[in-house]
Structure formats: structure tokens, C-alpha cells
């Protein structure tokens with residue numbers, strides 16, 4: 177009996193050790209995209225963000241409604257260099273935030289407000305996250321669409337490239353983290369009356385719905401999540417809206433974790449969409465009913481959390497709540513015809 181208890185203890189110990197091994201190796205691996213560890217070490221904005229001008233606050237380099245007195249959205253963070261030459265040229269390397277596959281490299285600096293930029297797809301977990309690295313001086317040799325990269329691998333050099341002028345002494349990395357809305361983005365874009373041509377296919381920044389990288393990193397650092405899906409679950413639901421649509425949006429085919437009611441052979445009438453801060457899609461459930469006039473219907477609205485003046489998802493018109501132009505555009509891109 178004594179011996180079998182001992183056996184059991186060893187067996188249980190091994191089993192628990194194995195479980196721990198699985199749990200820790202299964203956790204997302206995350207790296208800060210530049211050598212500056214100030215944020216990770218708990219320092220303030222001044223220690224790692226690039227402000228938009230000499231008289232501006234450091235918060236102008238943060239994510240959110242931080243530009244033009246809170247009226248203009250910045251869908252990423254601007255990271256300042258640790259090292260610069262005497263002329264102000266940044267010398268910092270740029271690193272992949274997570275394991276992934278390079279999906280897009282733009283080397284034509286004048287064709288995008290991001291200048292030279294890279295988009296990496298992080299497909300190991302669902303939903304698939306994307307990171308974008310903008311204003312690069314150079315992309316690491318040999319890196320091209322399809323290249324596999326490891327977390328913290330060097331992918332380029334910080335710079336100031338853009339379709340507009342960024343002074344050398346304001347060189348920075350523009351870093352975005354988000355979800356790609358659609359595979360059909362180019363079709364949607366070409367039908368609009370935009371003045372500028374889309375040279376970047378599905379990797380136009382407009383097709384990425386951004387989340388705040390600083391909240392994501394700090395939450396990860398505090399062990400509040402292991403996988404991106406858990407992080408999205410922790411975000412507040414700003415609204416639920418019913419969209420009449422009889423097919424399955426490719427967003428769900430690519431990210432099955434965003435829906436518990438999606439199957440390939442479903443007979444769909446519409447989708448109830450849960451939308452988080454700044455328009456990030458959180459959840460989609462199949463609906464058996466659609467509104468009688470076959471248009472969007474707001475089911476729930478959490479006004480308290482929709483407090484971002486430059487990026488309201490719901491607006492009031494003639495005393496009635498209506499989807500904002502931004503929300504309508506996002507839904508149009510996701511549920512493209």
C-alpha cells in the first residue's frame with residue numbers, strides 16, 4: 177500500500193509537470209518591437225514615445241484619439257529610438273513582436289503614409305493577429321512576403337520614411353497591432369470614390385482594425401491572458417448590431433474562434449456582431465431573424481465605453497441612435513458583397 181501511494185504521488189507529480197510544460201509552451205510569446213525596454217520596465221510615455229512636434233505632449237505618440245485636440249485617431253504607437261547619430265538619424269533595430277509569417281513588404285516609401293513598411297501575420301492562434309511596422313529606413317536583407325520570422329527576430333531598421341515629410345530628428349517606428357477585416361478589401365476599395373489608388377492590396381492599413389498595443393503588452397505582462405482570444409474577451413463590448421447577410425464573412429472562416437455558431441453549411445439570415453473599442457470585431461453569432469427592412473439594427477449599446485470623440489461607433493441623429501460612418505464602413509468591409 178505504501179509503495180502504491182508513492183507510485184501515485186510520482187505519477188501525479190509527473191502528470192502535473194507535463195501539464196505545466198504544455199501550458200507554458202502554449203502561451204503566446206511576445207517581444208517589444210524595439211530595443212527600448214522602458215515601457216516593459218514601467219516608465220512613462222516620455223521614455224519611449226515619439227511626440228508629433230516639439231511643443232506637443234508625449235501622448236500624441238500613443239494609440240487613440242490623441243491628435244488635433246482629441247479629434248484625430250492614431251491607430252498605433254510611435255516609438256522613439258534609443259540611439260541616434262549626430263544628425264538625428266535613428267539607429268535602432270526593429271524586431272518581430274511574435275512568431276509569424278511576413279505577408280507584405282512595401283519598399284516604395286512614397287506610395288504610403290507608412291513609408292517603407294512590413295506586415296506580419298501571427299497565425300499560430302485564433303484570431304490571427306497582424307502587426308505592422310511603419311516608416312522603416314530599411315527592411316532586413318532577404319525578408320519578403322512568405323518569410324517565416326521568429327519572435328524578437330530583427331526585421332528592419334527604424335527610420336522616417338513616409339509619403340509626407342517626417343523630420344530626421346522625429347524618426348520613429350509606427351507600430352500597429354490588429355485584426356485584418358477582409359480578404360475582399362481591394363474589391364471594396366476599388367468601388368469607392370477615393371482619390372488615391374490602393375497599392376497595397378489587403379495589406380492597406382485601412383483593412384486592419386487596430387487595438388491599443390500598450391494595453392495589450394501591459395495586460396500580457398501582468399499574466400492576464402495567454403492567447404489573443406482571451407485578450408479580446410477581456411475588452412468591453414461597445415455594441416451589438418444585427419447585420420443582414422446570408423453568407424459567412426471570410427473574417428470568420430479565417431478566425432473561427434470569433435464565433436460559436438459558425439459552420440460551413442449553415443443557413444444564415446444575418447449575423448449579430450459584437451464590436452469592441454474603436455471598432456474591433458469581437459464576436460459574431462448567426463441570427464435566425466433579420467430586421468423587417470433588411471437593414472442594420474442596433475441591439476445593445478454601451479455608451480459609457482464609446483467615449484472616443486474621434487471614433488464614435490454610434491451617433492445620435494434626430495434623437496435616434498444610428499451606426500456612425502466609421503462603423504458602417506467597417507461592417508461594409510467585413511460583409512463585402
Ligand SMILES: [Zn+2]
Nearest residue numbers: 252253254350
Ligand atoms: Zn504613428
